[in-house]
Amino acid sequence: xxxxxxxxxxxxxxxxxxxxxxxxxxxxxxxxxxxxxxxxxxxxxxxxxxxxxxxxxxxxxxxxxxxxxxxxxxxxxxxxxxxxxxxxxxxxxxxxxxxxxxxxxxxxxxxxxxxxxxxxxxxxxxxxxxxxxxxxxxxxxxxxxxxxxxxxxxxxxxxxxxxxxxxxxxxxxxxxxxxxxxxxxxxxxxxxxxxxxxxxxxxxxxxxxxxxxxxxxxxxxxxxxxxxxxxxxxxxxxxxxxxxxxxxxxxxxxxxxxxxxxxxxxxxxxxxxxxxxxxxxxxxxxxxxxxxxxxxxxxxxxxxxxxxxxxxxxxxxxxxxxxxxxx
Numbered sequence: 001x002x003x004x005x006x007x008x009x010x011x012x013x014x015x016x017x018x019x020x021x022x023x024x025x026x027x028x029x030x031x032x033x034x035x036x037x038x039x040x041x042x043x044x045x046x047x048x049x050x051x052x053x054x055x056x057x058x059x060x061x062x063x064x065x066x067x068x069x070x071x072x073x074x075x076x077x078x079x080x081x082x083x084x085x086x087x088x089x090x091x092x093x094x095x096x097x098x099x100x101x102x103x104x105x106x107x108x109x110x111x112x113x114x115x116x117x118x119x120x121x122x123x124x125x126x127x128x129x130x131x132x133x134x135x136x137x138x139x140x141x142x143x144x145x146x147x148x149x150x151x152x153x154x155x156x157x158x159x160x161x162x163x164x165x166x167x168x169x170x171x172x173x174x175x176x177x178x179x180x181x182x183x184x185x186x187x188x189x190x191x192x193x194x195x196x197x198x199x200x201x202x203x204x205x206x207x208x209x210x211x212x213x214x215x216x217x218x219x220x221x222x223x224x225x226x227x228x229x230x231x232x233x234x235x236x237x238x239x240x241x242x243x244x245x246x247x248x249x250x251x252x253x254x255x256x257x258x259x260x261x262x263x264x265x266x267x268x269x270x271x272x273x274x275x276x277x278x279x280x281x282x283x284x285x286x287x288x289x290x291x292x293x294x295x296x297x298x299x300x301x302x303x304x305x306x307x308x309x310x311x312x313x314x315x316x317x318x319x320x321x322x323x324x325x326x327x
Contacts, residue, residue: 009255010248013200015162016169016193019066023166026098027062028054030167032174037278042294044301047178049171052283052313056090056118058239059167059190059311060154064091065098066163067152072099079103081149083136085238086115087312088154093122104149106140112238114316131232155189156246165193171307172197178205179304182290184311185209185218185260186240188249194309195256205307206258208299210289212237212265217244219260222253236265236323239286239312261299263292269323271295275310276324284315 030053038046051059068080079102082092089105096103103124107116108131120126129139137153144151152160167190172178181198185191188209195207211219215233221244229244245253263271268285271292275283283291290308293299 009196009252011158011161011192011196011252013196015158016165016197019062019159019162020166020169022066022069023062023163026055026065027166029170030054032171033279033281035279038291038294042301042306044294044304044306046294046306046308047171047175048279048291048308048310049167050281050310051167052281052287052310056087056094057312057314058087058091058287059164059309060087060091061094062166063160063163063189064088064152065095067157067159068092068095068099068101070159071150071152072101075150079147079149080152081106081140081144081147082152082154083107083140084154085241086111086119087239087314089119089124090115090122090314092152093119093124097123104143104147106136106143108136112314112316112319115314118314153246155187155242156248158248161189161193161248161252163193164190165197167309168194168197169201171309172201175307177202177305178307180299180301181205181207181307181309182293182299183207183209183309184240184286184289185211186286187242188218188245188253190309190311191257192249192252196252199256207256208259208261209253209257210293210298211260211262212240212268212289213262214265215240215242216262217242218253219262221245221250222257222260225254236268237285237289239284240289261293263289263296263298267292267296272320273324282313282315282320283310284312287311287313
């Protein structure tokens with residue numbers, strides 16, 4: 001990446017380094033797991049960065065804490081508002097509790113009960129809405145303006161993107177050179193931050209985003225070069241039900257990412273089952289996107305060193321049992 005390109009990007013690698021320093025005292029440096037069975041199935045050498053073991057159960061804690069910590073320094077008396085289907089909600093609520101910042105979270109009425117209960121338990125005020133009739137962005141802006149709250153969206157915020165990039169930074173520093181990095185993609189915060197880090201630390205590493213087939217807006221945007229959207233996609237990957245990439249993440253994905261692929265919900269269920277049976281870890285559907293891409297042969301990985309970001313593990317176990325069915 002050239003110096004001129006760096007100046008044009010809304011987030012740069014130094015922002016990720018700053019975020020890592022800010023997060024150092026509070027973040028979990030999550031484990032990197034390997035499995036011979038996964039290597040054999042994929043034909044690659046695979047390392048899984050397990051953010052399902054992160055605080056609040058997902059990588060979202062990194063971006064939420066980074067953004068809220070900066071807000072707490074600049075305007076400590078000001079509360080914050082976020083909208084989220086669940087993981088950003090929990091992350092914001094926990095970060096607010098740790099930093100002493102009040103948080104209000106807008107969540108869909110049909111959000112996972114596990115994520116609703118956890119967000120409430122961390123001390124946030126929850127405002128629910130009907131995702132089929134109300135645009136959460138508009139509702140969030142209205143409530144934030146009415147109450148004088150700082151709005152911290154789940155992905156389209158420079159401090160959030162920088163915080164998310166710290167997960168990939170830890171992975172690359174832990175395992176050394178990679179040929180390929182697979183990253184789940186919803187609104188593109190994790191993907192943008194990960195690609196930024198890969199370009200800075202390992203320019204030869206290809207970065208590929210993975211979406212659910214029903215929510216393929218980022219894939220279409222990547223291939224067309226024009227921002228595409230999707231309305232309330234029906235997919236079990238609730239963390240990837242975003243309408244589109246954002247003003248910050250869209251140009252970063254176009255500039256830094258090497259490819260985009262999609263996987264079916266059935267493939268996500270197979271990947272979750274594989275991870276439970278072979279690695280003994282619980283992963284939510286969005287978190288299994290990268291592994292699903294590997295197992296379904298969506299990327300060329302034969303003989304390559306492959307890193308996969310497991311983004312989260314917040315899944316309703318009753319729903320998981322229904323998805324997996326009988327052995």
